[in-house]
Amino acid sequence: MNTVRTAVLVSGGGTNLQALIDAKQAGQLPHVEFVSVIASRPDAYALERAKKAGIPTHVAQRKGRSQEDFEAEILAYLEQDQVQMIILAGFMSILSEAFVKRYPRRILNVHPALLPAFGGKGYYGLHVHEAALARGVMVTGATVHYVNEIADGGKIILQKAVNVEPGDTPEILQRRVMEQAEWIILPQAAEIAAQELLK
Ligand code: GAR
Numbered sequence: 001m002n003t004v005r006t007a008v009l010v011s012g013g014g015t016n017l018q019a020l021i022d023a024k025q026a027g028q029l030p031h032v033e034f035v036s037v038i039a040s041r042p043d044a045y046a047l048e049r050a051k052k053a054g055i056p057t058h059v060a061q062r063k064g065r066s067q068e069d070f071e072a073e074i075l076a077y078l079e080q081d082q083v084q085m086i087i088l089a090g091f092m093s094i095l096s097e098a099f100v101k102r103y104p105r106r107i108l109n110v111h112p113a114l115l116p117a118f119g120g121k122g123y124y125g126l127h128v129h130e131a132a133l134a135r136g137v138m139v140t141g142a143t144v145h146y147v148n149e150i151a152d153g154g155k156i157i158l159q160k161a162v163n164v165e166p167g168d169t170p171e172i173l174q175r176r177v178m179e180q181a182e183w184i185i186l187p188q189a190a191e192i193a194a195q196e197l198l199k
Contacts, residue, residue: 003033004194007083008055009074009091010039011062012125014046015178016089016110016186021053023187031194036081038074040093056081062093071099085197087190088147092124097149107147108193110186112177114159115143119152129170129177138164140173142181144189157189 008017017037023029037050040062050057060073070093078086088109100107111119112128118140123131132140141161146154160181164173 002198003031004085004197005035005081005083006032006085006087006190006194007036007038007078007081008034008046008050008087008089010037010044010046010089011041011092012044012046012090014044014049014090016182017046018049019183020087020089020187020190021049021055023190025053028187029191029194031198032085032190035083036077038077040070040091046090067096071096075099075102085190085194087186089186090125094121094151095147100147100149104148105146105193106197108144108157108186108189109147109152109154110182110189111143111145111152112140112174112182113143114139114141114161115145115152115156119143121151123152126170126174129173132164133168133170133173140164140177142177142185144185146193157192158185160185 010017034055036056038058038060039047042059047057058077062070086103086107118128118131139161143156143159145156148154162177162180
C-alpha cells in the first residue's frame with residue numbers, strides 16, 4: 001500500500017494527536033497511516049483520543065526508570081508495529097542520539113515557537129510561552145521539524161507565525177498558538193514527510 005506506517009508519541013492532553021486524527025478522517029492525510037499511539041504516562045488523555053479513533057495504544061512509562069529501558073520499550077513497540085515514521089506530538093522526553101539515529105528523517109516534532117527561538121533543553125509546553133512573553137516578542141508561532149541528535153535542532157519542515165496580543169497569559173498564548181499554528185501545520189507536515197519517504 002502507498003502509505004507510511006506511523007506512530008504518534010504523546011505525553012499529555014493530545015490535542016495535536018486529535019488534529020492528526022481529524023485530518024486523517026477528513027481525507028487530508030492520504031499517505032499517512034496511524035498504526036499506534038505510544039504514551040510516556042499511563043494517565044495521558046491522548047490515550048483516550050486514540051482509543052476513540054480506533055488506534056492501538058501502548059504505554060512506555062518514563063518515570064522511575066533509565067532512558068535506556070524507556071527507549072528499549074518504545075523501540076520494541078515500533079518494531080512490533082512495523083513503524084516507518086514517528087510523530088512526536090506533545091511528547092515531553094528528549095530521545096537519545098542512538099534512538100534518533102535509527103530513524104533518520106523519519107521522526108517529526110511539533111514545537112510551540114518559531115525555532116530557533118525558544119527551543120532546546122528546558123523549552124517545552126507552557127515554559128516556551130512563558131519565555132516568549134518574558135522576552136516581549138510580538139510574534140511567536142509553531143514549528144514542525146525533523147528530529148536529529150540536537151534538541152529542537154533538526155531541519156524545519158513548516159512554520160507558522162502567530163501574533164502575541166496585549167494581556168496574553170502563557171495559557172492564552174499557548175491556546176492561540178495551538179489553534180492558529182500547531183493543529184494546522186502538524187498534519188500538513190506529516191503528509192509532506194510521508195510523501196517524501198514514498199518518493
Ligand atoms: C504542544 O503545545 C506542543 O507543541 C508542546 O506541548 C504541547 C502538547 O499539547 N510540545 C513541546 O513543547 C515539545 N517540546 P498536546 O498534548 O495537547 O498536543
